[in-house]
Amino acid sequence: MSNILFIGSGHMSEAIIRALIKNKVYKPQNILVNDIVKSRLDYLQLTYGVTPSEKIVNADIIVLGVRPQDAWSDIVQQFKTNKIIIISIIAGVTIAQIKASLTVDIPVIRTIPNTLTDTGFGYSGIATDVNDQAVARQRSVTQFFNSFGKLEYIDESLLDIFTGYAVAGPNYIYYFYESLVDAGVLVGLSRDMAKRIAIENLHGAACMLQTSQKHPRQLLDINNSPAGVGIHSLYELNNSDFAAGLQRSVRAGVIRTVELGKKQ
Ligand SMILES: NC(=O)C1=CN([C@@H]2O[C@H](COP(=O)(O)OP(=O)(O)OC[C@H]3O[C@@H](n4cnc5c(N)ncnc54)[C@H](OP(=O)(O)O)[C@@H]3O)[C@@H](O)[C@H]2O)C=CC1
Numbered sequence: 620m621s622n623i624l625f626i627g628s629g630h631m632s633e634a635i636i637r638a639l640i641k642n643k644v645y646k647p648q649n650i651l652v653n654d655i656v657k658s659r660l661d662y663l664q665l666t667y668g669v670t671p672s673e674k675i676v677n678a679d680i681i682v683l684g685v686r687p688q689d690a691w692s693d694i695v696q697q698f699k700t701n702k703i704i705i706i707s708i709i710a711g712v713t714i715a716q717i718k719a720s721l722t723v724d725i726p727v728i729r730t731i732p733n734t735l736t737d738t739g740f741g742y743s744g745i746a747t748d749v750n751d752q753a754v755a756r757q758r759s760v761t762q763f764f765n766s767f768g769k770l771e772y773i774d775e776s777l778l779d780i781f782t783g784y785a786v787a788g789p790n791y792i793y794y795f796y797e798s799l800v801d802a803g804v805l806v807g808l809s810r811d812m813a814k815r816i817a818i819e820n821l822h823g824a825a826c827m828l829q830t831s832q833k834h835p836r837q838l839l840d841i842n843n844s845p846a847g848v849g850i851h852s853l854y855e856l857n858n859s860d861f862a863a864g865l866q867r868s869v870r871a872g873v874i875r876t877v878e879l880g881k882k883q
């Protein structure tokens with residue numbers, strides 16, 4: 620079996636490692652982890668049985684899991700063989716930037732993975748340059764990507780937008796859920812009951828949007844009788860900055876992604 624090395628083994632790498640093991644794409648012993656934090660390596664070894672690697676070694680696939688602000692450029696300069704494939708999960712940093720730091724011609728695939736790996740939901744974006752497209756179709760690479768949710772192969776020019784909208788996406792939902800649960804508590808429900816109701820409505824409303832073929836406005840209409848409860852509560856939401864606040868938030872995520880990529 621081929622092996623894979625994660626350099627920078629934080630939250631996102633861990634979510635991918637969990638998916639790789641769960642979906643039997645790699646055995647734990649074929650997953651090598653490198654991080655500057657030794658306790659992180661101990662934790663990953665103990666939790667998943669993966670192999671810690673305090674030095675950067677060669678592997679069939681090398682996942683760059685450090686942050687855009689970290690020394691990714693110094694890391695990639697250490698690769699001296701073109702027998703590896705680099706998969707970068709670093710937000711904002713382009714394939715051209717990574718290739719410019721390489722001293723050997725190594726294929727680079729850029730992905731922006733979604734932390735929803737445990738659920739099978741959530742889109743991850745993938746981009747390659749034309750020269751590396753054949754490499755991206757290799758069995759080991761396809762298996763790697765297929766293990767963590769749904770995939771969208773996109774042009775690299777869309778990847779930063781995809782990051783702010785799709786991959787930061789669970790944030791908007793978590794925050795909405797938290798605010799909704801607080802609203803339930805505010806009007807007098809126990810937190811437990813407010814949570815159960817909110818999660819059920821989230822699932823149910825998502826199902827309606829997916830299966831009913833109806834525009835959200837039509838669904839809102841069904842849910843609001845004349846002079847009734849729903850339209851009164853929506854009136855307040857309309858009066859708030861809710862929609863524009865959400866849209867500004869997504870735009871800020873996209874802008875920050877671009878900004879982070881320019882830092883090095
Ligand atoms: N979390 C998410 O939802 C997503 C994250 N990403 C991308 O994944 C990458 C990692 O994010 P995330 O996992 O959340 O971040 P974390 O901070 O959890 O993980 C990064 C890890 O890399 C370590 N590190 C830093 N520099 C080096 C180095 N030179 N060599 C080895 N290890 C190093 C860090 O150590 P220390 O903390 O000591 O610096 C840390 O343990 C980022 O580029 C992010 O853009 C992409 C999609 C989604």
Ligand SMILES: O=C(O)[C@@H]1CCC=N1
Nearest residue numbers: 710782783786787788
């Ligand atoms: O904040 C982050 O670094 C990651 C990238 C996209 C969403 N979260």
